[in-house]
Amino acid sequence: MSQTPLQIQRAAVIGAGTMGRGIVMCLANAGVPVQWVDNNPQMLDQALTAIAQTWAHNVRQGRIDQAEADARIARVTAAADYAAISEVDLVIEAVYENLELKQQIFRQLDGLLKPQAILASNTSALDIDAIAAVTQRPQQVLGLHFFSPAHIMKLLEIVRGAQTAPAVLQAAKALGDRMGKVSVVAGNCFGFIGNRMLNTYVLEARKMLLEGAFPYQVDAALQGFGFAMGPFRMYDVVGIDLGWRARELAGVGQDEDEIQVDNRLCEQGRFGQKSGNGYYHYEPGSRQAEHDPQVDALVLRVSEQLGYQRREIGAEEILERCLLALVNEGAKILQEGIAESARDIDLVYLNGYGFPADKGGPMAWADQQGLAAIEARLLRLEAEQGALWKPAGIIRELAASGAQLARYQAD
Ligand code: NAD
Numbered sequence: 001m002s003q004t005p006l007q008i009q010r011a012a013v014i015g016a017g018t019m020g021r022g023i024v025m026c027l028a029n030a031g032v033p034v035q036w037v038d039n040n041p042q043m044l045d046q047a048l049t050a051i052a053q054t055w056a057h058n059v060r061q062g063r064i065d066q067a068e069a070d071a072r073i074a075r076v077t078a079a080a081d082y083a084a085i086s087e088v089d090l091v092i093e094a095v096y097e098n099l100e101l102k103q104q105i106f107r108q109l110d111g112l113l114k115p116q117a118i119l120a121s122n123t124s125a126l127d128i129d130a131i132a133a134v135t136q137r138p139q140q141v142l143g144l145h146f147f148s149p150a151h152i153m154k155l156l157e158i159v160r161g162a163q164t165a166p167a168v169l170q171a172a173k174a175l176g177d178r179m180g181k182v183s184v185v186a187g188n189c190f191g192f193i194g195n196r197m198l199n200t201y202v203l204e205a206r207k208m209l210l211e212g213a214f215p216y217q218v219d220a221a222l223q224g225f226g227f228a229m230g231p232f233r234m235y236d237v238v239g240i241d242l243g244w245r246a247r248e249l250a251g252v253g254q255d256e257d258e259i260q261v262d263n264r265l266c267e268q269g270r271f272g273q274k275s276g277n278g279y280y281h282y283e284p285g286s287r288q289a290e291h292d293p294q295v296d297a298l299v300l301r302v303s304e305q306l307g308y309q310r311r312e313i314g315a316e317e318i319l320e321r322c323l324l325a326l327v328n329e330g331a332k333i334l335q336e337g338i339a340e341s342a343r344d345i346d347l348v349y350l351n352g353y354g355f356p357a358d359k360g361g362p363m364a365w366a367d368q369q370g371l372a373a374i375e376a377r378l379l380r381l382e383a384e385q386g387a388l389w390k391p392a393g394i395i396r397e398l399a400a401s402g403a404q405l406a407r408y409q410a411d
Pocket of ligand 1: 014015019020038040043094095098105122123124125145146147148
């Protein structure tokens with residue numbers, strides 16, 4: 001296979017929901033003509049109107065002129081079906097998070113698109129190799145994981161499948177540059193770099209709700225550290241119902257203690273900002289998260305029903321558990337070669353997850369603390385709370401030799 005980077009001259013996006021809209025804007029803003037497919041024509045119509053409104057707003061703000069807005073609009077065309085997009089160089093799929101659905105779409109696209117076209121999925125966590133496996137071109141398949149809102153968030157996780165060709169990764173990086181993104185290559189595992197680490201961090205936050213803390217206390221501690229948003233405010237923005245519906249669909253995970261607060265909130269229609277109530281209350285038209293005592297009462301009820309003995313949990317413990325969960329999982333990701341460097345992990349957290357910039361990212365923060373101190377803190381948590389906290393092998397190795405995560409090179 002040629003090592004010459006492939007040129008992305010024309011692209012297509014499948015799905016006109018939240019992510020599809022942002023991704024189409026990224027491409028059009030970067031000068032790439034884009035064809036857009038959604039199996040719900042009404043959704044596609046609404047999406048075309050919505051992106052035109054965003055650009056009109058940019059004109060009113062003085063960020064672009066009318067000619068530029070017109071040029072961007074002209075780059076986006078609705079396509080009736082997959083046959084209409086057969087000449088594009090890249091397709092980015094952004095439909096519902098469901099493996100069978102994505103596989104079905106990739107199978108169809110593979111049969112229609114020219115052989116050198118690249119097929120990408122915006123999946124948040126699913127197995128890229130399982131998606132690539134249904135095609136005759138696994139070397140041309142990869143993940144392009146944008147963050148919401150995609151036209152604003154800087155991070156692009158480029159997910160390398162087992163067979164993704166180097167030239168395809170290069171083409172993805174070149175496109176990332178054209179779109180003004182900070183691109184980080186991640187290996188293929190559940191959640192890649194960012195969401196895999198996020199899962200461990202959020203698990204601690206949720207456990208602490210059951211053990212004695214309230215959502216506003218957890219968020220206040222993490223925001224006090226400098227995070228743009230604590231985890232519960234973040235879920236109010238993302239939509240608490242996304243995970244709830246995904247668990248329902250998959251038929252797994254719905255019984256775990258840690259998600260019972262989410263389940264109760266969703267059963268009451270408290271989906272987050274979009275429904276005016278979630279972990280917080282929002283006045284009509286406002287994005288201001290207001291403390292809601294009803295949520296504290298709900299948290300109390302859930303933890304008591306599950307038989308937890310609640311205790312006082314201070315900001316220090318909240319920070320310790322959430323930050324060390326990020327650090328330990330990040331170290332495992334580095335050790336497994338899912339991330340190429342500690343710096344890449346930091347870039348993901350700084351540009352996609354609101355980690356405080358002045359602390360350099362979770363891996364840089366761990367290095368600042370000293371890895372021997374981090375190891376000792378993890379061992380103390382392991383003794384108190386169990387094997388989940390066992391320090392990653394590289395933390396032990398690097399701590400023993402006085403080295404840093406920043407200088408770690410995988411074999
Ligand atoms: P969404 O529900 O807002 O939109 C999905 C769109 O796909 C809908 O417009 C739907 O009509 C369309 N669709 C469904 N089946 C289709 C088909 N067979 N052919 C064509 N179109 C079809 O979803 P979303 O939030 O934009 O998420 C899309 C993907 O992006 C998911 O894989 C999700 O995990 C991932 N993602 C989401 C976020 C986020 O914050 N929302 C962030 C990163 C990644």
